[in-house]
Amino acid sequence: MKMSGARMxxxxxxxxxxxxxxxLPGGAVLPIYDVLYDFEGLRHILVRQEAxxxxxxxxxxxxxxxxGVCLVTSGPAATNLVTALQDALMDSIPIVAFTGQVPTxxxxxxxxxxxxxxxxxxxATKHNFLVKDGKDLGxxxxxxxHLASTGRPGPVHVDLPxxxxxxxxxxxxxxxxxxxxxxxxxxxxxxxxxxxxxxxVRAKRPVLYVGGGVISSDAHAExxxxxxxxxxxxxxxLMGLGAFPSAHPLSLEMLGMHGTYYANMAVHHSDVxxxxxxxxxxxxxxxxxxxxxxxxxxxxxxDPSSISKNIKVDVPIVGDCRRxxxxxxxxxxxxxxxxxxxxxxxxxxxxxxxxxxxxxKFPLRxxxxxxxxxxxxxVQEVSRLTxxxxxxxxxVGQHQMWAAQYYRFKHPRMWCTSGGLGTMGYGLPTAxxxxxxxxxxxxxxxxxxxSFAMNSQELATCFTEHLPVKTVIMNNNGHxxxxxxxxxxxxxxxxxxxxxxxxxxxKLAEAYGCVGLRVTRPSEVGPAIEKMLATPAPVVLDxxxxxxxxxxxxxxxxxxxxxxxxxxxxxEVREKAAKSQTGF
Amino acid sequence: MSNGNGVEPRKHTIAILVENKFGxxxxxxxxxxxxxxxxxxxxxxxxxDPTVSRMTIVVRGDEFVIEQVMKQLHKLIDVxxxxxxxxxxxxxxxxxxxxxxxxxxHRNEILRTADIFRAKVIDVTPSSFVLEATGDxxxxxxxxxxxxxxxxxxxVRTGKVAIARGPKTRARKTEPAQKRPRVPDxxxxxGFAD
Ligand SMILES: Cc1ncc(C[n+]2csc(CCOP(=O)(O)OP(=O)(O)O)c2C)c(N)n1
Numbered sequence: 001m002k003m004s005g006a007r008m009x010x011x012x013x014x015x016x017x018x019x020x021x022x023x024l025p026g027g028a029v030l031p032i033y034d035v036l037y038d039f040e041g042l043r044h045i046l047v048r049q050e051a052x053x054x055x056x057x058x059x060x061x062x063x064x065x066x067x068g069v070c071l072v073t074s075g076p077a078a079t080n081l082v083t084a085l086q087d088a089l090m091d092s093i094p095i096v097a098f099t100g101q102v103p104t105x106x107x108x109x110x111x112x113x114x115x116x117x118x119x120x121x122x123x124a125t126k127h128n129f130l131v132k133d134g135k136d137l138g139x140x141x142x143x144x145x146h147l148a149s150t151g152r153p154g155p156v157h158v159d160l161p162x163x164x165x166x167x168x169x170x171x172x173x174x175x176x177x178x179x180x181x182x183x184x185x186x187x188x189x190x191x192x193x194x195x196x197x198x199x200x201v202r203a204k205r206p207v208l209y210v211g212g213g214v215i216s217s218d219a220h221a222e223x224x225x226x227x228x229x230x231x232x233x234x235x236x237x238l239m240g241l242g243a244f245p246s247a248h249p250l251s252l253e254m255l256g257m258h259g260t261y262y263a264n265m266a267v268h269h270s271d272v273x274x275x276x277x278x279x280x281x282x283x284x285x286x287x288x289x290x291x292x293x294x295x296x297x298x299x300x301x302x303d304p305s306s307i308s309k310n311i312k313v314d315v316p317i318v319g320d321c322r323r324x325x326x327x328x329x330x331x332x333x334x335x336x337x338x339x340x341x342x343x344x345x346x347x348x349x350x351x352x353x354x355x356x357x358x359x360x361k362f363p364l365r366x367x368x369x370x371x372x373x374x375x376x377x378x379v380q381e382v383s384r385l386t387x388x389x390x391x392x393x394x395x396v397g398q399h400q401m402w403a404a405q406y407y408r409f410k411h412p413r414m415w416c417t418s419g420g421l422g423t424m425g426y427g428l429p430t431a432x433x434x435x436x437x438x439x440x441x442x443x444x445x446x447x448x449x450x451s452f453a454m455n456s457q458e459l460a461t462c463f464t465e466h467l468p469v470k471t472v473i474m475n476n477n478g479h480x481x482x483x484x485x486x487x488x489x490x491x492x493x494x495x496x497x498x499x500x501x502x503x504x505x506x507k508l509a510e511a512y513g514c515v516g517l518r519v520t521r522p523s524e525v526g527p528a529i530e531k532m533l534a535t536p537a538p539v540v541l542d543x544x545x546x547x548x549x550x551x552x553x554x555x556x557x558x559x560x561x562x563x564x565x566x567x568x569x570x571x572e573v574r575e576k577a578a579k580s581q582t583g584f
Numbered sequence: 585m586s587n588g589n590g591v592e593p594r595k596h597t598i599a600i601l602v603e604n605k606f607g608x609x610x611x612x613x614x615x616x617x618x619x620x621x622x623x624x625x626x627x628x629x630x631x632x633d634p635t636v637s638r639m640t641i642v643v644r645g646d647e648f649v650i651e652q653v654m655k656q657l658h659k660l661i662d663v664x665x666x667x668x669x670x671x672x673x674x675x676x677x678x679x680x681x682x683x684x685x686x687x688x689x690h691r692n693e694i695l696r697t698a699d700i701f702r703a704k705v706i707d708v709t710p711s712s713f714v715l716e717a718t719g720d721x722x723x724x725x726x727x728x729x730x731x732x733x734x735x736x737x738x739x740v741r742t743g744k745v746a747i748a749r750g751p752k753t754r755a756r757k758t759e760p761a762q763k764r765p766r767v768p769d770x771x772x773x774x775g776f777a778d
Pocket of ligand 1: 395396397398399400422423424425447448449450451452474476478479480481482
């Protein structure tokens, strides 16, 4: 069948099962929008800035398990998109991004709105393509979706020169995708799995350390089974939140820089550490030579290059988390048939008691006051009033960490946050993508006043596309996280952190046709959240919070995880932190 | 990243088979710059299968760095195969062109040296010779050292190419035996004829 490249693109997207595209038109992609005009079966959501299209695709993808799709024009649109691509790369989110390009004969000519799109996105994607011939378009789209969604998922970019979109070509649609150079390994090595099972069963102080890979591979049920079978406590990374229920007795919640005391202590003192779909990021490990120093480390990951990258691993297992966990559960069952030595049983009992003691000693805590709103309390109220059944999205900063610490996670694929890149401005557009994928469900964006400002224009998209996202701004009139570092590590030399109360977020929300609410007193928080959740329109709830509040525990960058700062710092603590500081 | 217990950094010769596609060289080069690995030399050429190119890269690093380099290369979608030839039995060659001052009192000595090293004189002017030599690193370094006192004007090196020895030939799958080997006109391959 012959058709224009533009029609072929949309036809192929439909065949790939795409139902929603986030995009913004421009000269180079006008042929596509011309076909889209009366094309059936694809919803196009017009964003207000291209990075938002990318983030929306991320939110759509993370919460559905499907590939998210965005479409933008050439040059400045493509460069605007780059942040979202890098964000998806670092958090392994499968999206396919299409950009327009100047016609083939003008490429390299410094034509109007030309940029070396594939050159720019190369390091920010899992793979990218420049389509040079219309007949390649079908096979390239097949490969793009295949690459994005298999192996370690990630963003794939396809650059579309305008002449390719205009010219007619034969649609070629390969039924199967085969790439000789790309064959991810899904099944873990049986010998290694057996070895891991043996270590687990004989461990006296085991911990499961779980990352976003468990969510990407939908392995939460298998994880729960393994944890309950072996009674091993579970800590998750920022990206792994939701993979294991926060309220489960075995949950240690998050580890790392702002992890719980008990998670970091347990990992540090473990004798067997089972890392599943996590990548030993520096925000998790702290100083690497002090990370889990006495543990035998088992690492399950789909990406061989994640293994032994930062920390030397004793039992590497390359494979899909779900399949490996399933095999591991079987292997552990076999091992359990044999008699478990008395010493191991004793050790495990002591370990449980030790962890209980750590939990008791330093639970997550903050000081309540009746006058100022504590941001942690706001998250607790959101958690209580949504019953953990809302999709949660965040910006980047203190509020993100409080959301991670205080929200009670029940289900996987309901938490979206910019983990690897730490992209301020991620919240609203991502929440929009989540809402587009789940009409009628509650989507809450817990944002900071700094982060929200970076993409607040998307309130227009929320309004016009009927995406009733609920944003809670933890308004501390500044870049709180930066302020926290300057307070603790830079001797209170506050610099470039004040965002003194402008804009008026209520008025801004109203200017965009959304509902704006504001609270300033703790007693108003609950009712305001209830009102927000009950409003069918997009809402911005401006919560004026205590600007002096800091996120604790905190491991200063470059410090060991046992060097946690647990309470508001005294001078000695500040000096200690300044000493162990090796870089922001 | 080294954990401190890796062996000392040393040079590794890595062979990479890549899809002969648009942009593949920049993918490989970009990987090295993005991750801060140092390439000492890189050479590229087609293989018997025109859809596959072969790169030979010399990179310095300890065991952990090299393991990462290999894994990261393999992660590139267009990379078909990566092998570290360093500890396998292999031969490697490099070609160098040297333009050296040819003062009358030195001309004989240069020619004798060239002869000993089986270098060819491929261009002569009243004041200079251009020599072509192939060999392994040690041989080429020795030649250059001997010529240095005469005044070397310019050196151009191809970077190393390497091939495994014996029956364990590399990349069988992509180089079907029935295909007649083409005579390469690429000077980078000349080293094999030494
Ligand atoms: C795009 C971008 N620019 C800068 C930063 C550095 N940064 C990290 S947190 C932060 C402050 C965030 O402020 P806000 O969104 O108000 O959140 P808060 O920490 O106050 O909760 C900054 C500037 C970043 N992460 N991303």
